Amino acid sequence: MAITWILVANASLARLYANDGPNKGLELIKELIHPQSRQKNKELVTDRPGAIQSSPGSGYESHAQPKEQAARAFAHELAQEFYQGRTQNAFRRAILVAPPTFMGMLNAVIDGPTDKLVSNRLEKDYTKSTEPVLTQRLGACICL
Numbered sequence: 001m002a003i004t005w006i007l008v009a010n011a012s013l014a015r016l017y018a019n020d021g022p023n024k025g026l027e028l029i030k031e032l033i034h035p036q037s038r039q040k041n042k043e044l045v046t047d048r049p050g051a052i053q054s055s056p057g058s059g060y061e062s063h064a065q066p067k068e069q070a071a072r073a074f075a076h077e078l079a080q081e082f083y084q085g086r087t088q089n090a091f092r093r094a095i096l097v098a099p100p101t102f103m104g105m106l107n108a109v110i111d112g113p114t115d116k117l118v119s120n121r122l123e124k125d126y127t128k129s130t131e132p133v134l135t136q137r138l139g140a141c142i143c144l
Contacts, residue, residue, distance in 0.1 A: 002091075002092030002093060003018050003019070003020060003090065003091045003092060003093075004018070004019045004020075004091060004092070004093040004095060004119075004142065005017070005018060005029075005082070005085060005091040005093075005094045005095070006018070006019060006026065006094070006095045006097065006138065006142075007078065007082070007094070007095070007096050007097065007106075008097045008098075008126050008127055008129070008134065009078060009096075009097070009098045009102060010098060010099055010102055010125050010127050011034070011067075011070075011071035011074060011075075011101075011105075012033065012034050012035065012071075012074070013032070013033055013034070013127050014031070014032040014033075014034075014078055014127075015028060015031050015032075015127065016028075016029045016031075016032070016081065017029060017131075017134075018091070019142050021142075022142060022143045025131070025135055026131050026134060026135055028131070030081070032074075032077070032078070032081070034070065034071075034073075034074040034077070071101075071102060071105060072105050072109075075102065075105035075106045075108070075109050076109045078106060079106065079109040079110045079111065079114070082094065082110060082114050083110075083111055083114055086113065086114045086117060091117070092117065093117055093118075093119050094114070094117050094118045094119065095119060095120045095122070095138065095141050095142075096118055096120070096121045097121075097122045097124055097126050097138070098122075098123065098124075098125070099123060099124065099125040100123040103121060103123050107121075119141070122138075122141070124137075
C-alpha cells in the first residue's frame with residue numbers, strides 16, 4: 001500500500017502525518033511550529049539599521065502585512081518539506097488540510113509535480129483535533 005502524507009496546518013502550526021492505508025490510523029511524522037505567525041504585526045516590524053524601510057518615492061513598497069509575510073514563509077517551508085518527501089519517495093499521495101487563506105498560500109508555493117500527488121484539499125482548521133477525531137474526519141479521504 002502506498003503511503004499517504006497528511007498535512008494538517010494553519011499559519012503557525014503544522015502536523016505531518018503518514019497513513020499506510022484504510023483502517024491503519026495516523027502516525028505523526030513531524031510537528032512544525034512557526035511562532036512568528038502568532039506575533040502581532042507591530043512585534044514583527046523592525047527599525048534596526050539595515051532593515052529595508054519603505055518611504056514615499058523609494059520605489060519599494062510592501063503590500064503584505066508582516067504577519068502575512070510570516071505565514072507565507074511558513075507555507076514555503078511546508079512546501080519544501082513536501083518537495084523533499086516527494087523526491088525521496090517518502091509518499092505517493094498527499095492530503096492538505098488548512099484554513100482557506102493558508103490553503104491559498106500553500107497552493108501558491110507547492111511545486112507542480114508535488115501538486116499532482118495531492119488527492120484532497122480540505123479548507124478547515126483541524127490543528128486542535130486529536131488523532132482519533134482527525135482520523136474520523138478524514139476517513140473518506142484516507143480510504144481512497
